[in-house]
Structure formats: C-alpha cells, structure tokens
Amino acid sequence: MQSLKELYKIGPGPSSSHTLAPKRACLLHIQEFGLLDHYVIELYGSLSLTGKGHMTDKIIIETFQPASVEIKFKLDWKEEFPNGFYLYGYDRNHREYKWTVFSIGGGSIQIKEKTLNYNDEIYVETSFKEIMDVCKGKQQHLLDYVNDYEPDLNEHLESCFDVMVDCVKRGLSKEGLLPGPLDVSRCAKKLYQKGIDTSSKEEQDRIKLMSYAYAANEENASGQLVVTAPTLGACGVMAAMVYYYHNDLGISKEKIIDGLKVAGIFGNLIKRNASISGACGGCQAEVGSACAMSAALSGFLNDLTDEEIEYAAEIGIEHHLGLTCDPVGGYVIIPCIERNAVAVLRSIDAMVLSKNLHPIKDNRVSFDMVVNTMNYTGKKIAVELRETSLGGLASEFDVACK
Numbered sequence: 458m459q460s461l462k463e464l465y466k467i468g469p470g471p472s473s474s475h476t477l478a479p480k481r482a483c484l485l486h487i488q489e490f491g492l493l494d495h496y497v498i499e500l501y502g503s504l505s506l507t508g509k510g511h512m513t514d515k516i517i518i519e520t521f522q523p524a525s526v527e528i529k530f531k532l533d534w535k536e537e538f539p540n541g542f543y544l545y546g547y548d549r550n551h552r553e554y555k556w557t558v559f560s561i562g563g564g565s566i567q568i569k570e571k572t573l574n575y576n577d578e579i580y581v582e583t584s585f586k587e588i589m590d591v592c593k594g595k596q597q598h599l600l601d602y603v604n605d606y607e608p609d610l611n612e613h614l615e616s617c618f619d620v621m622v623d624c625v626k627r628g629l630s631k632e633g634l635l636p637g638p639l640d641v642s643r644c645a646k647k648l649y650q651k652g653i654d655t656s657s658k659e660e661q662d663r664i665k666l667m668s669y670a671y672a673a674n675e676e677n678a679s680g681q682l683v684v685t686a687p688t689l690g691a692c693g694v695m696a697a698m699v700y701y702y703h704n705d706l707g708i709s710k711e712k713i714i715d716g717l718k719v720a721g722i723f724g725n726l727i728k729r730n731a732s733i734s735g736a737c738g739g740c741q742a743e744v745g746s747a748c749a750m751s752a753a754l755s756g757f758l759n760d761l762t763d764e765e766i767e768y769a770a771e772i773g774i775e776h777h778l779g780l781t782c783d784p785v786g787g788y789v790i791i792p793c794i795e796r797n798a799v800a801v802l803r804s805i806d807a808m809v810l811s812k813n814l815h816p817i818k819d820n821r822v823s824f825d826m827v828v829n830t831m832n833y834t835g836k837k838i839a840v841e842l843r844e845t846s847l848g849g850l851a852s853e854f855d856v857a858c859k
C-alpha cells in the first residue's frame with residue numbers, strides 16, 4: 458500500500474479524479490519540460506463525459522496559464538484504464554512532449570511514459586488480516602502499525618485536519634447558488650440553524666452532523682479547498698466527523714490525527730484491493746469508502762478495540778455495495794452532497810452497531826471479504842452508472858444541464 462499522504466490530499470474541488478488529478482499531471486509536466494507555448498488535451502472516459510460539470514477544462518486551462526490550451530472531449534479511448542487523457546505540449550519550435558495520464562481515483566495519477574515515486578508501495582501488508590497478524594506478533598495496535606511505517610505523518614495530517622475544519626466552517630457561513638446550471642442553493646447554514654432550533658438533543662446532533670457534511674461538500678462543489686478522504690466528491694463524510702468530534706465533543710486535534718491514521722488503513726486497503734474511483738467502481742468506491750473510514754475514525758475516537766474498529770469499517774462499506782455513480786449533469790452536487798450527509802450518519806450507526814454486536818457475536822464477514830466483493834461488484838456496474846452521467850439519476854434530469 459502507498460503512503461497515507463497519497464490517500465489524504467489537499468486540493469481544489471469538485472472532483473479528485475477530474476480536477477486534482479489533471480492539475481497534478483499538468484504541474485508535473487511543467488516541472489519536467491517547463492511551461493510550453495501550446496497544449497492540446499484530449500479527455501476520455503468519465504473525464505470526457507463529465508469533464509465540463511467537474512470543471513476539468515477550467516482547472517487545466519488555469520494550471521497552464523498563460524499558455525494557450527485546446528481541450529477536446531473524445532470518446533474512442535483505447536488505453537487499459539477507463540479514465541484518462543492525452544496531454545500534448547508543444548514548444549515554440551512545434552516539438553511535441555506527450556504524456557498519457559490515467560486518473561486512478563482520489564486525485565492519484567499514473568503516467569505511462571514516466572514512473573512516479575509517490576506511487577511506491579511503502580506498506581508491505583496488503584490485507585487487513587496480514588496487518589492484524591503483524592499487530593498481534595508485535596503486540597501493538599493499528600495506530601502503532603501506521604506509526605512504524607510512517608513516523609513522519611503528523612505534519613501532513615495536521616494540514617489536512619486544518620483544511621477539513623476550515624472547509625466546514627466556511628461552508629456553514631455561506632449562502633447563495635452553487636456553480637453550474639442546476640440551480641441548487643447552498644443549504645448547510647440553514648440546515649445547521651434547523652439543528653440548533655430543534656428541541657430533541659439526539660435530533661440536533663444528527664442535523665448538525667449532516668449540516669457539516671453539507672458545508673464541506675458545498676465548498677467542494679464550488680471548487681474550494683478540501684481534503685480527499687478518500688476522494689473530493691466524498692470529502693464531506695470525514696470532514697463532518699472530524700469537525701463534529703473536535704468542535705462539538707471537544708476531542709483534541711492530536712487524538713483526531715491518530716484517528717485519521719487508523720481510518721486511513723481502511724481507505725488504503727480499498728484503494729489497493731478494489732478502487733476509490735467512481736469511474737471504476739461506482740459510488741460504493743467513493744462515499745462507501747468514506748463511510749468505512751469514518752466508521753473506523755469514530756470507532757477509534759470511542760476507544761473501540763482494533764477488532765471492533767474493523768467491524769465498524771466493514772459494516773460501513775458492506776451496506777454501500779453496488780452503489781452507483783450518476784451525478785446529474787456531471788456536477789458533484791446531486792446526489793453527491795446529500796449522499797455524504799446520509800453516509801456520515803450511517804458511519805456512526807456502523808460504529809454503534811459494532812460496539813454492541815461484537816460482544817454478542819463474531820462478525821462472519823471480514824473487511825477483506827467485503828473489499829474483494831466490492832472489487833467484483835464495481836466491475837459489474839454498468840458503465841452508464843460509473844461517473845459518466847449517461848444513466849440512472851443523471852438521465853432522469855433535463856439533459857440541457859450537460
């Protein structure tokens with residue numbers, strides 16, 4: 458598995474695969490060849506079909522400024538990975554510098570013509586069982602396991618924590634329309650107020666938690682800075698949980714950062730053995746993965762055992778299996794924002810269920826089993842329902858949105 462720095466990344470919304478990943482590839486190209494005179498970008502797969510709504514063209518043009526950039530939305534992609542683009546750079550002598558870029562989920566990229574060192578696998582273990590065998594052998598916890606491999610994570614995760622908290626705070630303070638033609642208004646601020654006005658304490662907590670997810674996702678939909686956890690489209694689940702535990706329950710930043718490490722193991726295992734890309738595996742890969750990570754974070758912060766944390770994460774993903782990705786008009790708004798709000802509540806339920814079920818019965822379904830199932834299921838989801846906006850909810854809406 459790769460570093461957790463490759464799982465948690467700070468970047469501009471609305472989509473890790475469609476904004477963060479192309480931006481990273483363009484910046485790397487500039488780093489390697491300098492800023493050239495002219496660029497032609499051919500987008501394929503989900504990048505082509507939903508690139509407009511996901512602001513892919515905008516981020517590429519911005520990154521290459523002031524060079525001239527031509528963006529082409531193409532359909533006849535022949536490469537092995539479903540989501541990618543050709544980047545052609547031309548200098549003043551018309552010499553061509555071509556890269557084939559794959560957007561593999563969560564803002565991560567692969568470049569056919571270049572080996573990237575941040576794709577190195579630094580964790581030897583590739584399943585939860587193997588990880589627990591190491592932990593049992595060394596009589597250590599999941600947190601120690603991460604610290605052994607990555608003793609230098611704190612600074613990076615502190616920045617991620619700050620961005621998560623800031624994006625919720627900002628989102629709670631804003632009103633007005635979200636970008637794009639869908640005519641959707643921000644509602645985090647009003648939802649939060651509804652929570653404050655509610656007399657039932659239990660309902661108040663739930664509404665506040667959902668409003669935090671709305672806040673983070675509305676910032677994401679507006680192209681603002683958020684954190685991949687594990688993706689930008691699913692950024693609201695973990696951000697809401699982090700904000701809730703820190704702001705409402707007074708849990709320290711240090712303890713939450715430790716929780717991000719433990720939750721990261723589960724996101725990393727899904728990334729390694731299935732997918733965190735909606736274009737590859739549907740929304741189970743994005744919001745489903747975020748729910749599993751959030752259940753693990755919540756489990757850690759509630760002092761569950763490592764076995765109970767695994768159970769919570771497993772419940773978090775098991776009940777998202779088969780979830781499709783059909784963003785209306787290609788915008789990360791409907792169903793994405795509401796879906797994050799629902800998932801953060803589900804992650805709390807998964808934690809509570811694990812805590813109370815584990816003393817009563819063994820879990821017959823391991824986290825590894827669910828990840829394998831998720832990989833299988835993702836491949837069976839029709840291409841229309843894997844971030845192409847060609848079917849499902851997306852096709853129920855006016856196609857003029859595209």
Ligand code: SF4
Nearest residue numbers: 690735740743782793
């Ligand atoms: S439906 Fe899910 S996977 Fe698809 S764009 Fe929205 S959040 Fe991402």
